[in-house]
Amino acid sequence: MANDKKLVEQITSMDEDFAKWYTDIVKKADLIDYSSVKGCMIIRPYGYAIWENIQKILDARFKATGVENVYMPMFIPESLLKKEKDHVEGFAPEVAWVTHGGNEKLAERLCVRPTSETLFCEHYANIIKSYRDLPKVYNQWCSVVRWEKTTRPFLRSREFLWQEGHTMHRTAEEAEERTVQMLNVYADFFENDLGIPVVKGRKTDKEKFAGAEATYTVEALMHDGKALQGGTSHNFGNGFAKAFDIQFLDSDNTLKYAYETSWGVSTRIIGGIIMTHGDDSGLVLPPSVAPIQVVVIPVQQHKEGVLDAARGLVETLQAAGIRVKMDDSDQSPGWKFAEYEMKGVPLRVEIGPRDLSEKKCVIVRRDNRAKSFVSIDNLVDEVNASLKALRDALYEKALANRDARTFTATTLDELKDIASRENGYIKAMWCGDLECELKLKEEADVSSRCIPFDAEAVGDRCVCCGKEAKKTVLWGKAY
């Protein structure tokens, strides 16, 4: 038991120091390692397997809506990046510049893509001629670089992995539909697959993507009450199409500019999973993306029949398409329990000598440690039911946390008071002026997370200036 304790002691308690708890987990659960490349991270096998599962699910959902994958160059010539004014202003301060190829200085600097709107637009201008060429619904999975000053694994790093969808449409309506459609794909993935409740809403002009007409977001609230932008979907109108001259001949024989969207999620999602579901024993993974859904641990494995029975369970679960691992190493059961709890494996199945004659085994849930004794003949159904129950419990717990941390303010003093005492969403009315938004940042240290699509008004006056206000905004601190 000394060993088990030691393992657990190595993690800082989340209530004591949430930030330290987080970095402890990403290291101790073998998700990442640091390298000599400042601000970049190594994603280790266990962390990368989570990302592969995220990719597999989302890629299939994207393709079901007609998305085609492509690959664009990782470099953007400076002149190309500058073609759309708002865009370059938003990104230029944080890009990495390639100035030399081999021993020669380049005639024009190339930036390492922070995002690829400009490359997609240049390509679309080449290949879109007629309304018959529309829509174009492309996506790419790649890494992007943003030269951040302060970094944290998964949440903010100089290089990160993501997908970026870029689409072109014949009409403004169709572009708006696609923008909302992809936001809904993200929301469904967060809620149903990851068990993370999200608020769908619109970003204020201050917070929207550089060059977009409108940015929609799914916002999640972490265990500590800070918000995380989970994924965004942007409607560009035809601003980029004008800057890049993407015109098509419509069926009425006139040239028109196309309408564009883009949308993306990144390895930030993994940070969101950790901070929504994790606890003081480590990671807690939703079954949909867990590299190992079930770990089988033989107890008193030296006794006759135990290992064979454990292997039988593994085969049964594998045949049912469940991601299962057996640990029959010579570590103690207690060490193994702690290890797989740290790694967030949703279910642990134990089988020992006493279970053999009764044809039973024990299922232990990671989230609440609930034990159930089940018949081996019924194992697959029991495991599937437990996985589903676990996902539901994760969702309910996260929802309860969000409800407990959602506040309402009608005056600036009230808002400042709440923000000084609590992390969470503060619901308050806003007149729409940038000045008020900046003042709330300055005086209460909160930013606008979004204007929820389905928000009810909580008054009719701006929480900041007292003028008439129609927008309900969620304010908060964010990652």
Added chain:
Amino acid sequence: MANDKKLVEQITSMDEDFAKWYTDIVKKADLIDYSSVKGCMIIRPYGYAIWENIQKILDARFKATGVENVYMPMFIPESLLKKEKDHVEGFAPEVAWVTHGGNEKLAERLCVRPTSETLFCEHYANIIKSYRDLPKVYNQWCSVVRWEKTTRPFLRSREFLWQEGHTMHRTAEEAEERTVQMLNVYADFFENDLGIPVVKGRKTDKEKFAGAEATYTVEALMHDGKALQGGTSHNFGNGFAKAFDIQFLDSDNTLKYAYETSWGVSTRIIGGIIMTHGDDSGLVLPPSVAPIQVVVIPVQQHKEGVLDAARGLVETLQAAGIRVKMDDSDQSPGWKFAEYEMKGVPLRVEIGPRDLSEKKCVIVRRDNRAKSFVSIDNLVDEVNASLKALRDALYEKALANRDARTFTATTLDELKDIASRENGYIKAMWCGDLECELKLKEEADVSSRCIPFDAEAVGDRCVCCGKEAKKTVLWGKAY
């Protein structure tokens, strides 16, 4: 028919100008597009789908041998790249350098990875402490950058997609086994999945990877008789382990250096497929990686029942796991035939009004245009049999081309004479001296492709200097 002809006329004949034929195909089959980033290419949906299929097959085979995927940073600090002497000399002249992040000059230049040995080694030095930590068998799918002066789509571009496996082992023997094992995975994939015959062999010291003890290769011969290095697997011995101080405590309680391998294939494979199987009508894709394996084309589709019957075929094939597309657009059948031939779709299924009552349809093979009339009730079996027959025929045709283009030379004059008249493999003995290798390059414009594992001697004197020679080498011109 005017339309069909025009389409076909747009491709240069391969016998007339093979290089132009190649670039025609990559453009007309919608595999790539150029961008304003010189030397880099855009991989379009049809080209990227081929790569996704390659990835899916290889990734599963890798994982079956215990490979785990990871992600390393795309940047390498200059000091890290320089840690292994041979390695930096091999790569420094062709890397892209990042010198600025945002508006600030970096304290140390970062190169964009041309390959990631140095990053993997640094990580392995951190995580390998004991023999219990070995082996480590990691791989990553990513893009790499090499600042080439002349570029060609898929074959040589400044950025390309690949996988790079990097492994660490307890003994030299185990590293050698892994090196050979991965070479065999590649050989099997080329031959059985892609229908491309390969020669497995060892590279000469001149041609081996910078820093490796031994480089093994699978070499393929293209339709025009030039060779293509399909994939390589390197045994590094413990050279990098010494440079990076990767030591482990062995069970005998002594510190030892670990043994390393690396192995990779890239989007070059797509170039190899084009140049091995393509013809004057366009691409010919092996079924294993074809984005569309079967295109269903309704003939006289306005006639009653034709479209419904065609849809029925599509559903039947889809249900059997075959990648199928229906083209019921208003283009003429002739246009469609030419279009899907250009795209290399292995099988075309035609169904028209006359076929309905007989419950038949027509299968046309892409490679030889052979038509067979088959019963709809038997469609899946017939399609699977035709796909297999097509793969076999592609392999046999490529093998016959290679046989016809494999020559033997015993004197320098003979070798020069063959090289001046023919492209292909020239089998000749070599003493092992770099001087002779350089002289053959200088005087006959051929390089050593490999020393085949199973080559028989074709004499006992070096083709160049006449000294005693034990190594049989394949010489040739290469992409």
